[in-house]
Amino acid sequence: MGVTIKDIAKSAGVSYSTVSKALRDSPLVKEPTKKRIIELAEQLGYQPNAAARSLVSKRSHTIGVVWPTIERAAHAALVTRLNKQLEQLSYTTLISINELEDAVKTFNRYQVDAILTFEEGTSQTDLDTLVPMVTYGIxxxxTPYPVIDANRHKAIKAAVEHLIKMGHRHIGYVGDMQDKDRLQADKVSGFQSAVSSASLPVTGRLIQVSGLEQYDGYAAVKNMVQQHELPTAIVSGSHDLTKGILRAFHEQDLRIPEDISIISYDNLPQNEGMEVSLSTVGVPLDTVAEKLAEALMAAIEEKPLESAIYLEPELKISGSCRQFP
Amino acid sequence: MGVTIKDIAKSAGVSYSTVSKALRDSPLVKEPTKKRIIELAEQLGYQPNAAARSLVSKRSHTIGVVWPTIERAAHAALVTRLNKQLEQLSYTTLISINELEDAVKTFNRYQVDAILTFEEGTSQTDLDTLVPMVTYGIxxxxTPYPVIDANRHKAIKAAVEHLIKMGHRHIGYVGDMQDKDRLQADKVSGFQSAVSSASLPVTGRLIQVSGLEQYDGYAAVKNMVQQHELPTAIVSGSHDLTKGILRAFHEQDLRIPEDISIISYDNLPQNEGMEVSLSTVGVPLDTVAEKLAEALMAAIEEKPLESAIYLEPELKISGSCRQFP
DNA sequence: AAAAATAATAACAACGTTGTTATTATTATA
DNA sequence: TATAATAATAACAACGTTGTTATTATTTTT
Incomplete structure (x- = not known):
């Protein structure tokens, strides 16, 4: 078993309460004593016991992330960034891949200071937790807990409006339309909203894909080409779809932006490794991570949080769109 | 703050130690009392405090998984399965995506009962932990800690030997050959070992890919076709590569197994959604998860563990291989 | 140089739980 | 019925830490 403050105390010839204070850098301990104790702790390989600490202080400095669907990698990049953000705030991130209810139970037992959940498709039932909860979703x-919303609706709408402004009249949206998945449905509604509220007549076509992987985007384009139903501009619902779409364009010798324009929904900071400089719309991942961290901190401090926090999507236009005709 | 055993005790009119025993189903408490207390606990929404519990019992019933590279989804399916396995053993899994050293520190603080790490490419330095550690790798x-090894060498070797036995003399291996990644290097060495120890003259070609994604497999085949260097059989280093390879075959109107045979390295139980019934080799994921769970339990019980545990890969031959010529 | 003020350290209670020991209530034995 | 044996429950210490209060050592003031 590990080294405790009592061991350090004995070794330093002081009381254990002095050790506790020295390690927490309290001004109640004389500087030389403090230094001696800290060095000794280092030397003995002291690791504070989180159980004891959080038992008495009621704070664990830990955030629990509930993420039952790690196999769908959707949030991997976000969690990585959030982890970094929280680390800087000297919080530790712990992940559970159990179902929401079980995960929350576990985290309750562990006395995490707050819990983050992802809304993944279906909306979640409310459950009782002792600690503040924040959701990333729609x-x-x-919902009884604040939701951070990346405003996918607004993002896609902005993309479409931009294309319309550039003269496009036949615009396609490649994505998932099954309205079970609220995240995807939100994007679709953004598309429809932009098309229907356009002052000029615009044809908006929804191209349903069966999944959100690269291959699905590829197949969608191949299909459109076969049916001779290619729009002049495409809005893609996800990064992976876009990769497939670009591959298909390439194979069909469709040039971007000469033959077709494209804007991709995306949170990633820049699309490295892409053949073309891609126009994107979405809330940058770092912003999302930052806002989530902020919301979690606010929730811990028991600051009143609005029940819905909409993040502002950014439209980044580069080489993949052109004026039409 | 939450309900404690003291609250229950007060409510039930018994001492808190009786509550503790009742909830742990001790025979020292009379059956009706026990029942009453358990019901009351349920009703009050009692959640045991993990900090207090593990402080006194020195056991947290929790396994820490160190997984700094979640963005590479490689182990997602395995972790999901392991989580289930451990759940059945009434252990909770907690994941940290921090760097090994930090993650271990965190888990030490939390007094997890054991730690699982993944060897991801480079070998790991040894570090001091208070709790048993197990590694999944090579x-x-x-290493100071037991390593569970899926025996990728043996797996690939078995695949190649099978192909040789079926008459193939020109066999290609599609995978990553940079020897920084020991997991991949192990497969390559299996390939080379099979080729060089064949009793008949066999040409073994290594086809280097730049990544392990679907696209890389696709590109590898396209390239081989262009160079007119197609072998009669291919061994693929990963599931994703295989998907790409199959796509490329399809586009080139290469038929499986008539024109070319293929065996894929794979841990997944069955390759659903694949066009062909694929031959695979590898340790089934459930077996890996099971063995990891076993090793972790053994480590906790302080049973002596061998420093290397090799798992037995399974060769599953189906439609994608044929006798040659 | 003695008293008062302050700095430094030590002692102690508490957090919620478990395991051990002490007490009380019940039943069995003489 | 009194006493021994046993069953049921209560009381208590301990786990490692923090925050508060008590004690001792040092400095300042008169």
């Missing part, structure tokens, strides 16, 4: 008013 | 003798 704001809908009736 | 056995190499000099």
């Amino acid at each position: 704001a809908s008013g009736n | 056995a190499s003798g000099n």
Whole structure:
């Protein structure tokens, strides 16, 4: 078993309460004593016991992330960044891949200071937790916990409006339309909203894909080409779809932006490794991570949080769109 | 703050030690009392405090998984399965995506009962932990902790030997050959070992890919076709590569197994959604998860563990291989 | 140089739980 | 019925830490 402050105390010839204070850098301990104790602790390989600490202080300095669907890698990059953010705030991130309810139970037992959940498709039932909870998903008013919403609706809408402004009249949206997945449905509604509220007549076509992987984007384009139904501009619902779409364009000798324009929904900072300089719309991942961290901190401090926090998507236009005709 | 055994005790009119015993189903408490207390606990929404519990019992019933590279999804399926396995053993899994050293520190603080690490490419330095550690990777003798090894060498070797036995004399291996990644290097060495120890003259070609994604497999085949260097059989180093390879075959109107045979390295139980019934070799994921769980439990019980545990890969031959010529 | 003020350290209670020991209530034995 | 044996429950210490209060050592003031 590990080294405790009592061991250090004995070794330093002081009381254990002095050790505790020295290690927490309290001004109640004389500087030389403090230094001696800290060095000794280092030397003995002291690791504070989180159980004891959080038992008495009621704070664990830990955030629990509930992520039952790690196999769908959707949030991997976000979690990585959030982990870094929280680390800087000297919080530790712990992940559970159990179902929401079990995960929350576990985290309750562990006395995490706050819990982050992802809304993954279906909306979640409310459950009782002792600690503040924050959700990354779609704001809908009736959740008991604050929801951070990347405003996918607004993002896609902005993309479409931009294309319309550039003269495009036939625009396609490649994505998932099954309205079970609220994240995807939100994007679709953004597309439809932009098309229907356009002052000029615009044809908006929804191209349903069966999944959100690279291959699905590829197949969608191949299909459109076969049916001779290619729009002049495409909005893609996800990064992976876009990769497939670009591959298909390439194979069909369709040039971007000469033959077709494209804007991709994306959170990633820049799309390295892409053949073309891609126009994107979405809230940058770092912003999302930052806002989530902020919301979690606020929740811990028991600051009142609005039940819905909408993040502002950014439209980044580069080489993949052109004026039409 | 939450409900404690003291609250339950007060509510039930018994001492808190009786509550503790009742909830742990001790025979020292009379059956009706026990029942009453358990019901009351349920009703009050009692959640045991993990900090207090592990402080006194020195056991947290938790396994820490160190997984700094979640963005590479390689182990997602395995972790999911392991999580289930451990759940059945009434252990909770907690994941940290921090760097090994930090993650171990965190888990030490949390007094997890054991730690699992993944060997991801480079071998790991040894570090001091208070709790038993197990690694999933490549056995190499000099690690201080037991390594569970899926025996990729043997797997690939078996695949190649099978192909040789079926008459193939020109066999290609599609995979990553940079010897920084020991997991991949192990497969390559299996390939080379099979080729060089064949009793008949066999041409073994290594086809280097730049990554392990679907696209890389696709590109590898396209390249081989262009150079007119197609072998009669291919061994693929990963599931994703295989998907790309199959796509490329399809596009080139290469038929499996008529024109070319293929065996894929794989841990997944069955390759659903594949066009052809694929031959695979590898340790099934469930077996890996099971063995990892076993090793962790043994480590906790302080049973002496061998420093290297080799798992037995399974060769599953189906439609994608044929006798040659 | 004695008293008062302050700095430094030590002692102690508490957090919620478990395991051990002490007490009380019940039943069995003489 | 009194006493021994046993069953049921209560009391208590301990786990490693923090925050508060008590004690001792040092400095300042008169």
